[in-house]
Amino acid sequence: MSDLERDQRQSGAGNAFTNVSSRGRIRPRAQRWQKILRAAAHGLGAVILLAAGTVWTLRQQHPKFVKPGVLLNLPVALVTAKAPGTEAYIAPTDAKAQEEMRRVASVLLKYTRDTVLAERIATAIVVEGGKKNISPALLIGVLLTEDAKLDPKAKSSVGARGLMQVMPFHVGKWKNCASSDLFAIDANICHGVSILADMLKRSPSVDAALLRYNGCLRGTTTPNCHSYSGKVLKYAEQAATQMLNFSLSD
Numbered sequence: 001m002s003d004l005e006r007d008q009r010q011s012g013a014g015n016a017f018t019n020v021s022s023r024g025r026i027r028p029r030a031q032r033w034q035k036i037l038r039a040a041a042h043g044l045g046a047v048i049l050l051a052a053g054t055v056w057t058l059r060q061q062h063p064k065f066v067k068p069g070v071l072l073n074l075p076v077a078l079v080t081a082k083a084p085g086t087e088a089y090i091a092p093t094d095a096k097a098q099e100e101m102r103r104v105a106s107v108l109l110k111y112t113r114d115t116v117l118a119e120r121i122a123t124a125i126v127v128e129g130g131k132k133n134i135s136p137a138l139l140i141g142v143l144l145t146e147d148a149k150l151d152p153k154a155k156s157s158v159g160a161r162g163l164m165q166v167m168p169f170h171v172g173k174w175k176n177c178a179s180s181d182l183f184a185i186d187a188n189i190c191h192g193v194s195i196l197a198d199m200l201k202r203s204p205s206v207d208a209a210l211l212r213y214n215g216c217l218r219g220t221t222t223p224n225c226h227s228y229s230g231k232v233l234k235y236a237e238q239a240a241t242q243m244l245n246f247s248l249s250d
Contacts, residue, residue, distance in 0.1 A: 101126050103243040104136050110242075112150045117185075121150065121163065124189040131176065132197035137243065138206075139193065141236030142213070145228065152185050164192025206233070 104122035105115075112118055125139045146165040147154045153162070160167050161182040171180045174194040179187035196213050203209035207229040211217070216225035 103246045106246045107239045107242045120185050124186050128193040137236045137240040140239040141232040144235040145232045162188030166191045
C-alpha cells in the first residue's frame with residue numbers, strides 16, 4: 001500500500017465502497033517469523049496454565065506419595081490420589097477387613113506399645129470408617145491430632161472425651177452408636193466418625209470439615225485452631241504411606 005493510499009484511508013477519502021476510513025494508524029502486515037513466534041508464545045502460555053492448574057489440583061487433593069510398583073498389591077480402598085474422606089471408600093470383605101486392620105494397627109503401634117489397644121482401635125476405625133465411607137488414613141490423622149498418646153480416658157479442659165475428643169452433647173444424636181460411654185473405644189470412635197461424616201457433607205472441602213470438627217469456626221474456640229486441618233492431613237498422609245509400605249509378613 002502506497003503512502004497516498006494510507007493517507008486516504010486515514011482521512012476517509014477515496015472510494016466509499018472500497019476504502020474504509022481507519023481511526024488509527026494502520027499496522028504493517030506481520031512477517032512470517034513474527035506469526036510463528038506469536039503462535040509459539042501462545043502455546044507455551046497454554047502449557048504453563050495447564051501445568052499450574054494440575055499442580056494446584058494435586059495440592060488440593062492431598063495425594064499420597066508412594067512407590068508406583070507397590071500399588072499393584074494393595075487393596076483398592078488404600079490406593080487413592082483424592083483427598084482423604086472424599087474418595088468412595090467401600091467397607092471391605094472379612095478377609096480384606098482383617099488385612100486393613102493390621103495395616104492400621106501397624107501405624108498405631110508407632111504411638112503405643114499396647115498391642116491390644118492398637119488392634120481394638122484399628123478394628124473400630126475400619127468398621128466405622130467403612131460405614132461412613134471415610135478413609136482410615138484420615139481417621140488416624142484425626143486420632144493422632146487429638147491425642148497422640150492414644151489414651152481412651154483422655155479428657156480436655158473443655159470436657160471433650162476419649163480418643164477422638166467428642167463433646168458430651170453429641171451423645172444420643174447418632175442412632176448407629178449403641179453406647180453413650182465416650183470413654184469406651186468403640187462408642188467414642190463411632191461418635192467421632194459420625195460427627196466427621198456429617199461435617200464432610202456440610203462443608204465445601206475436607207479442610208473446612210476438619211476445622212468444623214475442631215470447633216474452629218471463628219478461631220476463638222482453640223488458640224491457633226486454623227492449623228488443625230493441616231496437622232490432621234499431615235498425619236493422614238504419613239499414615240497412608242506407612243500403610244502402603246506395610247508388609248503383611250511383618
